[in-house]
Amino acid sequence: MSAFRTSGPARAGQYAALLAYLVFLAFPFLWLVSTAFKPAAELGSLHPTWIPKDPTLENFRQAFDEQPLLRAAGNSLFAALTAALVAVAVATPMAYVLARRRSRLTAAATGWVVVSQAFPFVLLIIPLFLILKNLHLINTLGGLVAVYVVWSLPFALWMLTGYVRAVPAELEEAAAVDGAGRLRILVSVTGPLLAPGIVATALFAFITAWNEFFFALVLLKTPEKQTLPVVLTHFLGAEGVADLGPLAAAAFLATLPSLVVFAVIQRRITGGMLAGAVK
Amino acid sequence: MRRLTTLAGAVAAVLVLLLAGCTAGGTGGERGADGVVRLRFLSLAWQKESVDANRELVAEWNAAHPRVQVDYVQGSWDSVHDQLLTSFEGGEAPDLIHDASDDLADFAYGGYLADLRPLLSERLRADIPAHSWRTTTFGDGIHGVPFLQEPRMIMANRKILVEAGVRIPTPEKPWSWEEFRSVARDLTARMGRGRYAVAWPLKEPVSVSLNLGLSAGGRLFHREADGKVTLRFEDGDAVVPGTIRAMVDTDRTASRATLGSGGSDTLPGFFGGKYAMVPLGFSYRQQIVQQAPKGFDWMVLPPPAGAGGLAQGVSPQTLSIAEESPHKKEAAAFLDFLLQPQATVRLALGDWMLPTSTTALADPVLHTPRFGWATGAAVARQLRPAPAQSVRGYPEWKDKVATPAFQEYYSGAIGDEELRRRLVEDGNRVLARYQRD
Numbered sequence: 174m175s176a177f178r179t180s181g182p183a184r185a186g187q188y189a190a191l192l193a194y195l196v197f198l199a200f201p202f203l204w205l206v207s208t209a210f211k212p213a214a215e216l217g218s219l220h221p222t223w224i225p226k227d228p229t230l231e232n233f234r235q236a237f238d239e240q241p242l243l244r245a246a247g248n249s250l251f252a253a254l255t256a257a258l259v260a261v262a263v264a265t266p267m268a269y270v271l272a273r274r275r276s277r278l279t280a281a282a283t284g285w286v287v288v289s290q291a292f293p294f295v296l297l298i299i300p301l302f303l304i305l306k307n308l309h310l311i312n313t314l315g316g317l318v319a320v321y322v323v324w325s326l327p328f329a330l331w332m333l334t335g336y337v338r339a340v341p342a343e344l345e346e347a348a349a350v351d352g353a354g355r356l357r358i359l360v361s362v363t364g365p366l367l368a369p370g371i372v373a374t375a376l377f378a379f380i381t382a383w384n385e386f387f388f389a390l391v392l393l394k395t396p397e398k399q400t401l402p403v404v405l406t407h408f409l410g411a412e413g414v415a416d417l418g419p420l421a422a423a424a425f426l427a428t429l430p431s432l433v434v435f436a437v438i439q440r441r442i443t444g445g446m447l448a449g450a451v452k
Numbered sequence: 453m454r455r456l457t458t459l460a461g462a463v464a465a466v467l468v469l470l471l472a473g474c475t476a477g478g479t480g481g482e483r484g485a486d487g488v489v490r491l492r493f494l495s496l497a498w499q500k501e502s503v504d505a506n507r508e509l510v511a512e513w514n515a516a517h518p519r520v521q522v523d524y525v526q527g528s529w530d531s532v533h534d535q536l537l538t539s540f541e542g543g544e545a546p547d548l549i550h551d552a553s554d555d556l557a558d559f560a561y562g563g564y565l566a567d568l569r570p571l572l573s574e575r576l577r578a579d580i581p582a583h584s585w586r587t588t589t590f591g592d593g594i595h596g597v598p599f600l601q602e603p604r605m606i607m608a609n610r611k612i613l614v615e616a617g618v619r620i621p622t623p624e625k626p627w628s629w630e631e632f633r634s635v636a637r638d639l640t641a642r643m644g645r646g647r648y649a650v651a652w653p654l655k656e657p658v659s660v661s662l663n664l665g666l667s668a669g670g671r672l673f674h675r676e677a678d679g680k681v682t683l684r685f686e687d688g689d690a691v692v693p694g695t696i697r698a699m700v701d702t703d704r705t706a707s708r709a710t711l712g713s714g715g716s717d718t719l720p721g722f723f724g725g726k727y728a729m730v731p732l733g734f735s736y737r738q739q740i741v742q743q744a745p746k747g748f749d750w751m752v753l754p755p756p757a758g759a760g761g762l763a764q765g766v767s768p769q770t771l772s773i774a775e776e777s778p779h780k781k782e783a784a785a786f787l788d789f790l791l792q793p794q795a796t797v798r799l800a801l802g803d804w805m806l807p808t809s810t811t812a813l814a815d816p817v818l819h820t821p822r823f824g825w826a827t828g829a830a831v832a833r834q835l836r837p838a839p840a841q842s843v844r845g846y847p848e849w850k851d852k853v854a855t856p857a858f859q860e861y862y863s864g865a866i867g868d869e870e871l872r873r874r875l876v877e878d879g880n881r882v883l884a885r886y887q888r889d
Binding site: 213214216217218219220221235239295298299302303306311386387390391394395396403406407408409410411412413414415416417 | 715
């Protein structure tokens with residue numbers, strides 16, 4: 174029996190509040206979808222409607238006709254997926270050490286990780302640009318991936334450290350008592366319990382890289398390398414003037430990969446977030 | 453543990469290989485092994501017709517000049533300043549740079565942009581009026597070619613104006629600011645409740661107030677004999693802000709709701725007959741053509757005039773050459789090709805703007821009454837550099853002092869005296885910091 178029994182009206186209120194919150198969250202996306210399917214004349218209507226009166230795919234046709242969206246999406250996908258995989262591969266062992274080995278050094282490292290999140294982009298971009306230039310990584314997706322990994326690493330590390338701490342050390346000690354080696358413990362005991370956290374962290378790194386604009390704008394110089402967020406700004410003019418229909422269509426398509434990835438693994442993320450919540 | 457180390461090493465090796473595999477050379481402004489010079493042209497053209505025109509011209513150049521090839525790169529107005537700054541600092545700037553003249557001061561004074569005086573052809577120098585060259589002159593050098601410009605015009609609902617029987621202004625006989633206010637009162641009275649003669653989109657109140665202020669004789673920025681700039685708020689400076697404030701606050705002929713809006717935000721109300729007139733940049737005509745409902749009858753009117761006639765300030769679009777480019781002569785030759793009169797007309801039509809080139813501006817295609825081209829072309833002759841064009845410290849004055857002051861003034865929160873005090877006293881303190889010897 175639940176410890177939190179609510180009355181009918183209270184439950185109805187909870188659902189109403191939840192619904193209102195969901196509507197609030199979904200509003201920009203739904204408006205984007207609606208705009209993407211509206212003909213030009215409806216975009217300028219004084220009384221806009223949620224459902225386009227005369228829905229059209231013209232905005233999508235124009236968007237693909239005017240900009241190389243597929244190529245840009247491919248570049249984004251490569252950069253985001255690679256950055257997510259590398260970030261997780263690098264952050265996982267580091268997080269394990271930070272969580273399991275308590276010392277002044279690890280405390281200082283954790284503090285630095287948190288502080289490093291406070292640096293603004295603009296402060297970092299010029300030194301980063303010079304470093305990448307010396308490495309001959311300007312205008313390469315590899316250079317962009319390296320930046321994304323470095324950029325997402327602190328938060329990934331911070332997230333994963335929390336997940337590692339949620340895995341009881343007693344389980345590892347019990348496995349050690351049963352004769353398992355360090356690697357066996359990591360692979361067979363800690364790994365599976367950590368999997369939801371790793372997936373959640375990878376998702377975070379993926380979405381961060383997928384949506385990132387400024388580094389991609391500055392580091393990629395040729396059209397063939399540009400990522401989706403950079404190409405989306407080609408629908409914008411000076412002082413915020415926009416080619417609204419094609420922009421909405423392209424932006425709608427740009428949100429789909431994140432939504433799909435999130436939908437596929439959201440159950441694992443929920444599991445990961447709750448892992449260790451009850452001891 | 454050894455296997456863990458091996459695993460970490462493998463991951464690192466994969467990472468290095470991945471980075472190496474993705475590496476590509478080829479920066480702009482370099483001569484390849486085949487002796488061909490490759491120039492990188494960062495263009496901010498964004499409307500389809502404009503991008504097409506740029507690409508076609510680049511293709512024509514490349515076909516005619518196999519030894520000097522231009523790579524067209526479409527940039528973005530969003531963050532272009534930071535993008536360029538990073539590229540300049542990193543030594544990876546494009547050879548040819550498209551920007552707006554009001555964004556060039558920092559780059560020009562920073563030594564990032566080449567002085568074009570020894571590079572430009574006499575034809576190009578002579579074809580662009582001196583006042584346009586002033587928008588790209590910083591110190592002793594010219595650091596960009598001003599090639600397209602955009603006056604602020606009044607987009608009007610022809611049906612409402614004709615039915616009201618008001619005098620339709622022309623570039624030869626524009627409205628005075630007082631007449632504009634009077635016409636707005638007539639129109640609002642006829643249009644009925646909830647409708648307004650004018651919607652002022654004042655998301656960027658400083659450029660509107662200063663640039664249109666020239667028509668009333670406003671200057672605000674005064675260069676003294678010692679070369680330093682000071683702010684003075686004189687009678688001419690008060691006309692445009694005073695008129696807008698009175699229309700919103702006293703006459704109720706301008707919508708208060710649009711004060712915080714951008715130009716695009718006012719278009720639905722314009723199409724729906726809620727506003728009879730909207731002062732907008734000339735290029736907004738493209739959005740009106742695209743989005744207006746069938747049968748919507750509109751026209752382009754010149755802005756009101758005062759002691760300064762139809763003068764107004766503009767910050768033209770510019771083309772510059774990076775100082776670090778090793779092939780400035782080739783880049784200048786391309787600029788000369790791109791900005792031939794006929795080519796400039798194509799660029800102007802693509803951007804729905806007006807050329808600075810005298811020859812291009814005289815082209816009959818820009819004098820058709822269709823979509824207000826003729827009205828715009830007539831106003832173009834009166835365009836002048838934006839008042840604060842090359843004043844160091846202007847961006848800070850604009851962001852920290854003028855924008856909040858104008859926003860509060862137009863909303864009615866502060867009065868004339870407080871506006872004057874803030875713009876001048878606070879403003880001069882900002883400018884003084886930039887003008888210390």
